[in-house]
Amino acid sequence: DVKVTQSSRYLVKRTGEKVFLECVQDMDHENMFWYRQDPGLGLRLIYFSYDVKMKEKGDIPEGYSVSREKKERFSLILESASTNQTSMYLCASSLGQGNNEQFFGPGTRLTVL
Amino acid sequence: GEDVEQSLFLSVREGDSSVINCTYTDSSSTYLYWYKQEPGAGLQLLTYIFSNMDMKQDQRLTVLLNKKDKHLSLRIADTQTGDSAIYFCAEILGGYNKLIFGAGTRLAVHP
Numbered sequence: 001d002v003k004v005t006q007s008s009r010y011l012v013k014r015t016g017e018k019v020f021l022e023c024v025q026d027m028d029h030e031n032m033f034w035y036r037q038d039p040g041l042g043l044r045l046i047y048f049s050y051d052v053k054m055k056e057k058g059d060i061p062e063g064y065s066v067s068r069e070k071k072e073r074f075s076l077i078l079e080s081a082s083t084n085q086t087s088m089y090l091c092a093s094s095l096g097q098g099n100n101e102q103f104f105g106p107g108t109r110l111t112v113l
Numbered sequence: 114g115e116d117v118e119q120s121l122f123l124s125v126r127e128g129d130s131s132v133i134n135c136t137y138t139d140s141s142s143t144y145l146y147w148y149k150q151e152p153g154a155g156l157q158l159l160t161y162i163f164s165n166m167d168m169k170q171d172q173r174l175t176v177l178l179n180k181k182d183k184h185l186s187l188r189i190a191d192t193q194t195g196d197s198a199i200y201f202c203a204e205i206l207g208g209y210n211k212l213i214f215g216a217g218t219r220l221a222v223h224p
Contacts, residue, residue: 042117042217104157
């Protein structure tokens with residue numbers, strides 16, 4: 001059974017803190033993605049990675065960075081959290097072949113106070 | 114630019130059919146997707162259609178694709194309360210298989 005896990009379901013941080021969101025997939029997928037989900041805006045792509053140590057900016061990369069040191073793990077980093085980064089963060093992975101289905105983790109709801 | 118649009122809310126009576134509509138912009142998209150998000154959960158692929166198809170049926174789900182108008186629809190027959198969720202339409206772009214999502218349609222099913 002395919003699985004994408006995220007390190008936390010709920011997280012509360014203070015403005016200015018450094019925040020790490022971890023995502024792990026056990027499907028040997030090439031591609032991994034970080035989205036944020038906000039009401040009325042759907043999912044917006046922050047960063048994605050198509051290989052170990054490779055990363056590409058998505059549509060809203062400002063204020064975020066990522067790390068992919070191992071194939072199965074993709075980390076999202078908020079260097080200095082701000083209140084406008086309060087959101088639901090979703091990680092996904094895909095094989096990169098066939099129908100390109102993306103498999104999603106359960107999400108991390110981050111609140112920045 | 115890249116944009117996928119769908120209405121934000123749909124309310125139906127249990128047992129009726131639901132139709133969720135979506136328009137997309139990239140005519141070169143090879144696949145178009147419908148994802149379902151239940152409360153408190155991540156997204157799960159519901160169905161997808163390849164761009165050379167006009168229709169795909171899977172049990173209670175029917176997907177219709179009109180490439181000329183760049184219009185995609187999802188029909189759910191005999192809608193049940195368990196179908197209450199947010200439904201996202203998505204198209205695929207680019208060599209890295211990026212998905213562009215719509216804002217999501219919240220389907221509410223009432224008795």
